[in-house]
Every structure is written in C-alpha cells, then in structure tokens.
Amino acid sequence: MPGLLRRARSVDANLAHRLVIYVLLAGSIATAACVETAVRVAPFRVRPDAAEPGSLQGPFTGRVVDSTTHAPIAGALVYAAWTFERGTALAEPAGAKELVSSTDAAGNYTVAKLDRLPRGTRVTEFTLLVYKRGYVAYRSDRRFTDLGLRMDFAQSDNQVLLERWRNELSHARHLRFVGSGTAVAALTQWELGDASAELDGRRPRDGDDLRPGRGEGQYVVAAQLLAETDIKARTKYDGGFETGPLSDEPDTAIYSSQHFKALGRPETWDVALRVWRLDPGKAQERYDELLTQLPGITEKDDVASRSFIAAENDIRGVGFLDAPRGIVVLLTCGSNQCISQDDATAMAQTIYGRIKSLLPTTLGGVGK
C-alpha cells in the first residue's frame, strides 16, 4: 500500500492534535450516563468559562462581532439546526429542525430551546451557523480556515467573531462550509458563479462588493423577518409550526418566502410571508401588481410607504411597500390564526420594524 507509506509522516502531529480534541470531549461527556438517551451529550460547553457540557436542546445565546473591530454586527443571519436519527445499529437519518433569526442591533442572538422531538428519534447534533454578506460564515462545529474542529463554541454567552471576507478566500470552500439550509442558501447563492469560476481556473469577479453592508440588493430573507415567537406573541397560538419556504416559487436573489405551517391543523392556522427585494422603481411596479391581482383589496397606507389589506374566504392579507429600500412584503394569515385583521397588520408592523433594523438607510445599497 504505497499511498499509506507516503502518508505516515504526519501521524504524530495529527494524533497530538486529535488527542487535545478528545480531552475536551472527555471533560464534557463525563456525565453522559445520566442523561436521557433521546438526546446525545453536547460536544460543547454550557458557557465559555465552564467545564460542564451544554445541552444539544438549548436554548442558545451569544453575540456576534467583527473580528477586527469587535463592533457588534446587527442583522446577521442566525441559522440553527438540530439533526435527528432513529434506529438501532443500522441507524438512519430522521430529519432536522431548523430555526432562522437575526442578530439584534447589539449583535446578540437567541435560539429557543428545542421543545419537541419527532417520535422515536434522538437528537444527534446541533449546528449554529452565522452569516452576513461580506464576512466568512461561522459554524459552531468547524472552523473555516482549516476545517478543523471548533473548540470554543458555548451554549450560552457564546462569542462569534466574524472575519471579513478576503478576495483570496475560496467561494467553493465557503459554499461547502455553509451547507444547504434554505435561508443560508438564499443568502449565499450569489457565490455559485464565483465558485464555479474558481474550479474553471477563472478569476472571480472583483471583491469590492463584498464589504459589509454593500453589494447587490438587499440581502435579507423572509425567515429573518418573522419568527414563530412573533406570531405566537400576537395570536396566543400554543401549537407548533413546520417552517420553510413556500412551494409555489423558489427563493431567488430578489424573492424569498417563509411558510409557517401549523402542525396538525388546517391551513386556516397557517401564516405565509413573501418578500421581494427590488430596485425602487420595480418595487413600485410589483406593489401595483399585487393591488390588481389580490382579492378584497383596501388601501390603508398604515405600514411603511404604502400598504393594503386583503381578504378572501378564510385568509387575511397585508401587503406593504418600503419604497426607499425597494422592498415589497405580502403577509397572509389564516382566519383561525389571525382572528382579526388587526393581528395580520400587527405582524406586518413587526416585519417592517425588523426590515428597518436589518437594513438601516445609513448603510450602502439602501435608498439609492
């Protein structure tokens, strides 16, 4: 086996590195025998300064800052996913639960505790991914620089240092690194062309547009604008949602959607959000199209630049135009979830507030 012979040299160094990994794991797993078997023991600490392992179930908190300036980063995408498995010995993947949110103005994030597991499964992993255009993504399990095991992630009070993107970095590696969560993929799909160019040996396009807050269009996705907790806070709904993009139209650079499908309930309990990010002129056109296409329209103009309410059978709708940012939003809500039109309008106000927070007009690319 000549190939093996050639690779013998690095064994000692590799082994030493990995032993360090296992020393950490040992410290965090020592109490494993006491935990319920449906949730594996977390390979991360409960807090940065603690020796005890955290919980895969969460909740998770932390702060995202620029690695150079240590300034907080607002509006970064926070993507969390729990991985499930089932079976004995010949085990198989059993799905995942995703949550999407954003950092607040101080760069803080919170991921709520995983409240329920699919029947007959166990939680095998929790992965947190933080991304903002112009920066290298952060994963809770691996480092981008060398793809080595991340040792410093903590369940609470975690600090995420986002490194600014540099032109010499590989988009192909970065796309592998971020994985395929829908919200993440929507935010990073602009890298596909550059990644492909790298593999062709062509030079990716100039990197100036990668600076924080600059670039092509408003990189915000629907999942960042409305969370389960926002809905429940307004409607007092106590059930669960399955979340993900709507199936009628795929997410693109200018369109994004999020469907809150009420578990075990008819669609009159569902909420759906559609967001278009366009230049201001086209946003106006899109808004006008909605006015002509939707039933039961009444113009209200009480959210953002212009707004309307709509109604058809058991569905209530609110649409608005944020003209300076070129954003059009359409929220639809079933009549069991939104008992009154005010519920839908209140959620639209929440969405607009979040847009203003994520895309302040002082940053480039806004209010052209």
Added chain:
Amino acid sequence: MKRIAMTLALALVPATAAAWEPQTTHAGLAEQAAMASRLHKRLVSIGFSGGLFEPLTIPPADAPALAAALKLLSPTHGSVPDGRGRQSALGWLTAGAALADIPASQGANHFFDPSTGAGWSAPDRDLSGKVRAVFGRGGIPDKGVPAPDWLSTKTNPFGVEQFLNQYAKAVSAATPGERSRYMAAALIAAGAMLHTLGDLGAPSRVRGDSGAQLEPLGSGNDDLGSRFERIAALVYGRLGVPGPSRTITRTHLRDYVTSKDGGGLADVIARSYFSPNTLPEPTRVSSEVTPRLVRPQPTLPVRLNLMAANRDDGTTLRSSNGICLARYRVEHDVLRFSLDDECMMEELAQILPEVAAYETGLLDFLLRGELTIAVAGQITVSAKGLGAGSLELLAEDDRGVRKSIATLQTTTSEQLAQVPAPPTGTRVVAVFRGIDAAGEPIVAVGAAPLAH
C-alpha cells in the same frame, strides 16, 4: 492520561453508526472525490455551465419518495434541496452518498470479504447477551448482497445501470429542465455508489467481522455501531475529511472493490489492518510465542517485543510504515492483542485519503466516456476505447432544446459517425450507449458548438 481521556470520551458518547456516517464521513468523502475528479469539467462540457455548482432541480412532485427521503437529511450537511427541489450538482452527489443508507437495511449491502466473496452476514457470535437481547435478530437482514455485486445489481435503485441510464438522458433529453432532473438523478446514483465503495475502507467490513458493527457505544441500550466509524465522524465530520492521496485507475468497475491483482479497496484494507474481532488470538507465553492469526494478513513480525509487552501499558504492533495496527500486552502469562481509540485514529489518518482516492477513481471511471466532435460541413464523432453500441446525435437550439438528428449503431472503430451538420442550431451533442473495449457498460458524451 490522554489515552484515558480519549477512551472515556468515546465510551460515553452515545452514538449509533452502521457505517461511515452517511451525512458526515460519506458526504465529506463524496465532496472530496468530486473536487478531485473530472466531474466539474464533464458537467460544463455537456451544458451544465456551473459545473459542480450548477443548480439542478428535481421537482418534489416528480419524485415524491425521493423528496421524502431527502427530508430526513440535515441541511447543515449540504445535501438538502430547497422547497422546489433545487440544489447544486455537488449537493446532489453528496445527497446520494447520504441516501445510500436509507432505509437503514440497505447498509447490509455495503460489506465484502475478499477471502470468501461473502457480504454481510448477521453476527451470531462474539456478541454479549445484552447486545443480542437488545438487537434481536429481526432488526437487520440475515444476509446482504456483497458490495461489488450490489454496485451492478438491477435491484439496486442507485446502481451503475441507474447511473448510466440517467446520465445518458441528462444529455439527450429535450429540455433543459428535463436534463437538469436527469443529471441530478445520475449524481444521486453516483454518490450512492461512492458510498458503497467507501464503506469498504472500514476493516471490519472486509474481514467478515460483522460483530464490530454492533459494539455498544453509548449509555443507551440501543446505541450500537462501529466504534471505528464513529471515531471517523467525531474527528473529521464532513468538512474535515481529507482529500484523496491520488486517483486510482481501474479497467473494470468491480476492480475498484476487488481484483485479481489485489488492488481493490477491499483487498488492500483486508490485508493491511486488523478489525476488533479478527486480531491475533490470545497466546500463552512460552519459549516460543507465535500467536495464531485469524487471517493470513497482516502478518506479525518474526519476533514480538515481549519485554515491552510485559509492561503495564504493553506495546504497539506497527506496520512497516509505522502505523499502529494493534496494541499487545502480556497479562497472567497470556499475550493479548487489542485495538484502542488512538490506534484507530492513526489508521483513519491513513485510510481516509485512500478511500477518497478510490472514490475519486470510481467517479472518473463512471464519467470516462468521452466523444470528440468535429464540425466542418460534416459532423464527425470519434472516440477511443469504445466497443459496440448506439450513438445518438442531437442539435440544440437557442432555447436550449435538443432534437435528435441521427441515431446509428456503431462498432469498435475510432471514428463512430459522420453526418451532415444541421442547418440550424447552436450546438451539437452526442451520446454513446454501449460497452467499452473492456466490455464494461459505458455512456460516452461530447458536445461542440455549431457555427452558422
């Protein structure tokens, strides 16, 4: 101390793994193989201009069973399409690598013992009563199809026949949407084949050691699996899986698994490493100590270091290139061999690049068929190394729609066809389906621009 810490960690990590873990190790191996192979260039050449990062779509309504299986995967590992069934070509390949273990019983077809030609056989010995009680005998198949047969059997939904069928359609189908769907399906089959081959990098799978797959790993009674393969997942995950040491080239598909020259992955791993239940047998120490080997290879040195073996922590049996093969120790005058976690980690650092090398080679093998098309009044199609088959030429218009312009049977000559160029169109593409010079099924493809 370090060894204790590591052992404790692994002893207490609740885990279940029946193979290299599908979403971490297998996905990582497939990604490495894709990046090192000719896949990107091949995709570009047949019209998927983004290559590995070309978005390809399988609408969920077209393949509901597939869509349901994909929902079982975790998006963080890069192989879950969006709601419309769209992800990159690389994502579809890694999805195939992960889907090969769904349903879990498919994993029984990822074993092969080159010394007997047998695949998985459910263990009925070397199991503790506790494990047997938990596991029973009804949860897994008694037998599996040997891995090299599984790659080409018609009952494998992700075998070579499926790959070639989808791959050919990915070139010959009329519309870009259809071609996208077929290419994604071909990549799923390719990824699953990489998985089947890659599993044979685990020594227990090629040494008839099915008991090693049922080691209790965690605190729960149902936490059973291969410790070796679990360590790989813990240390490397998906993103940390090393790249290939080289690219393995073989003439026949089966040769990637096993061949007469002993160069298949199963052959190499089986003779180079021990597995937990195929270690040299315990031997009472006397004037001459020659432990009995369960398998002829790996061999033992003429003289074992019994002085070192008498120490509390024993000593290490190493291969000629210094890799830990086992620990051995004399206790109560009996020489015993064992495999600990550090030893397995050393082995993994050697084995995974080799597995990636074989997977890269397999991917290149699947995509090896290449047609050369010259356009000058006539369209001339030629190729090397092909046997008999059928050739179809298609003209693509400016909407990306392809229409057949000629279909003909070919023999073994290098020039396969010469036909008049179509009056309109932007590109001509050709697909050959048949066998290669070695008698292996093959699809060969090519494309060239049409100048009008």
